[in-house]
Amino acid sequence: MKSPTEAGRGLTTRLRTAKGRTTASQKWLERQLNDPYVRAAKAAGWRSRAAFKILELDEKYHLFRPGQRVVDLGAAPGGWTQVAVQRAGEQGKVVGLDLLPMDVVPGAALLQGDFQDEAVERAVLEALDGPADLVLSDMAPNTTGHNATDHLRILGLVELALDFAGKVLTPGGAFVAKVFQGGTERDLLNRMKRDYATVRHAKPPASRKDSAEMYVVAQGFRGANEHGG
Structure with a gap:
């Protein structure tokens, strides 16, 4: 093909x-x-070209499996959510969360709100009916054109998403987030390596060559109790 x-x-x-x-x-x-x-x-009926990025990451790192509980942060317009629904199957549970309203994605529960809000966090776990197996984040701040500033801003978002993942993931779970070239800053990377068995950076083919975006893929969550979360 x-x-x-x-x-x-x-x-x-x-x-x-x-x-x-x-x-x-x-x-x-x-x-x-x-x-x-x-x-x-x-x-193919995907809502965005970004669907291919998570498909390519899944092909390389085997992120999805049938019956999974998946959270998609910053889900609008829903391309990653669509892929998660397809890959998790009928027995899976997928929650798409965004500050913006989203059109219905068949098979997914869509929530509007800020993932830093404790009430939203509870709503996510209720919709999943248990802890998550996979937390996805394709979020990025509005770019300023100043590379150092943009890098710091997206790292801030990744750190917040990582905090959220630490609260909702089941042991053995995985976390995928967009970062900008330069990868993940050392302290944040060390934290990920402490909390996950493997941490890798990847640029899927669907990421435009002139784009600074990359993804960090952290797998084998060690569990909140092991790091005091």
């Missing part, structure tokens, strides 16, 4: 007119139109 990049090779679309558009928006639209992952996501 061809990958989206192989299937889309040789096809190029150019916009006829840039009237009323900035140069940046013109480039963004052309990139979207010519992105094989965008076309493949539309053809």
